[in-house]
Amino acid sequence: MLLVTGGCGFIGSAFILQWLAQSSEPLLNLDLITYAGNPHNLDSVATHPGYHFVHGDIGDSALVAGLLAQHRPRAIVHFAAESHVDRSSAGPLAFVQTNVVGTLKLLEAACAYQGSLPAQQAAAFRFINVSTDEVYGSLEPGDPPFTELHRYQPNSPYSASKAGADHLVRAWHHTYGLPTISTHCSNNYGPRQFPEKLIPLVIHKALGGLPLPVYGDGLQVRDWLHVDDHCAALRAVLEKGQPGQTYNIGGRSERTNLTVVRTVCATLDELRPLPGGRKYAEQISHVTDRKGHDRRYAIDDRKISSELGWSPRVAFEQGMRDTVAWYLDNPQWVQGVTTGSYRQWLTQQYGTA
Numbered sequence: 599m600l601l602v603t604g605g606c607g608f609i610g611s612a613f614i615l616q617w618l619a620q621s622s623e624p625l626l627n628l629d630l631i632t633y634a635g636n637p638h639n640l641d642s643v644a645t646h647p648g649y650h651f652v653h654g655d656i657g658d659s660a661l662v663a664g665l666l667a668q669h670r671p672r673a674i675v676h677f678a679a680e681s682h683v684d685r686s687s688a689g690p691l692a693f694v695q696t697n698v699v700g701t702l703k704l705l706e707a708a709c710a711y712q713g714s715l716p717a718q719q720a721a722a723f724r725f726i727n728v729s730t731d732e733v734y735g736s737l738e739p740g741d742p743p744f745t746e747l748h749r750y751q752p753n754s755p756y757s758a759s760k761a762g763a764d765h766l767v768r769a770w771h772h773t774y775g776l777p778t779i780s781t782h783c784s785n786n787y788g789p790r791q792f793p794e795k796l797i798p799l800v801i802h803k804a805l806g807g808l809p810l811p812v813y814g815d816g817l818q819v820r821d822w823l824h825v826d827d828h829c830a831a832l833r834a835v836l837e838k839g840q841p842g843q844t845y846n847i848g849g850r851s852e853r854t855n856l857t858v859v860r861t862v863c864a865t866l867d868e869l870r871p872l873p874g875g876r877k878y879a880e881q882i883s884h885v886t887d888r889k890g891h892d893r894r895y896a897i898d899d900r901k902i903s904s905e906l907g908w909s910p911r912v913a914f915e916q917g918m919r920d921t922v923a924w925y926l927d928n929p930q931w932v933q934g935v936t937t938g939s940y941r942q943w944l945t946q947q948y949g950t951a
């Protein structure tokens with residue numbers, strides 16, 4: 599079986615849903631259910647015989663050691679993290695605690711467990727570290743995209759904490775021989791993303807008739823990948839990736855933030871038109887820029903594409919349309935996560951909920 603950490607979050611839950619739909623191998627989800635974790639993301643598999651859930655912290659060494667000894671997974675797919683850049687500049691400590699210290703504790707437990715396995719199983723064991731393209735820093739407009747050899751230059755407390763975790767993962771491979779693989783993915787989008795991130799935030803605010811906050815000039819560039827494509831890439835890495843290697847994963851869809859926001863608005867105009875011919879884009883509002891805002895990320899995916907045969911399948915325009923439609927069709931999901939603490943964050947970040 600697999601041990602997945604952070605499976606109640608946006609990408610972890612998509613991975614679990616895809617895994618259980620495509621494989622008969624069982625899976626154990628260890629999640630602390632922070633503000634970003636939502637067990638309802640997995641309601642559709644709650645009674646699936648292959649799905650098991652444990653509420654707990656990756657930093658709880660005794661718990662993790664017990665789970666590994668009891669369930670004897672052949673791999674760990676490590677998603678659990680604090681993942682929001684704006685929250686990391688408002689409160690960095692939780693990011694170091696979860697992303698660096700939590701990953702260190704998980705590595706220690708994984709290493710002790712892997713060392714206890716018979717030689718063949720130990721060699722086949724994998725620790726997949728789900729990292730980010732943000733560890734490479736920011737690109738200028740004409741720069742070539744990030745390859746796996748790009749130097750680390752993290753600029754936010756979030757990316758610095760993910761870089762710290764990556765270095766630990768690398769060290770556990772080199773020092774202790776743990777069969778680790780790190781992946782560096784670009785911006786994901788799709789269903790069940792917590793509405794503090796750009797795309798679901800804009801959908802939520804647009805439907806509420808509120809200003810759509812675009813940081814600075816809105817000409818920052820991100821590369822967008824549908825979450826299901828990311829999960830398929832992780833499956834390929836798990837099956838065919840080489841221990842000690844790193845793989846960049848991207849969507850071949852570089853867009854400015856303003857283009858993304860306008861795409862959401864145009865899709866809403868079509869699917870949920872406003873009365874009187876008004877357009878959602880009229881709600882766009884340029885606000886104070888993010889502190890230390892990275893200008894551009896872009897991914898060179900030639901390694902994963904040529905070595906593991908993976909490439910993205912979902913075209914950005916179709917994926918965005920499906921995503922907007924999902925949020926329109928699932929108002930109860932949005933209602934369930936936009937609680938008091940969510941509104942508190944909006945007030946802290948934007949001055950209004």
Ligand code: NAD
Pocket residue numbers: 603604605606607608609610628629630631632633634635636654655656657676677678679680681682696700728729730731760782783784785786787792
């Ligand atoms: P998310 O914030 O939606 O979910 C994180 C999950 O981790 C939540 O379910 C939360 O409850 C859980 N968690 C947090 N601390 C924990 C702890 N100490 N123990 C156990 N569980 C804990 O994040 P996401 O967007 O799904 O991202 C998942 C991973 O992918 C992260 O490592 C992130 O850095 C990485 N990543 C995300 C993106 C993206 O665009 N969202 C892109 C590249 C990489």
Ligand code: DAU
Pocket residue numbers: 681682683684729730731732783784785786794795796797799811812813814816818820855888895
């Ligand atoms: O690149 C991968 C990373 O993508 C992941 O590692 C992170 O976990 C994930 O959160 C995401 O980080 P970003 O900072 O790029 O995502 P976010 O949705 O927060 O912002 C996307 C862009 O939109 C970014 O340039 C900031 C901008 N933005 C964001 C918000 C929330 C706005 O202009 N207005 C906003 O209100």
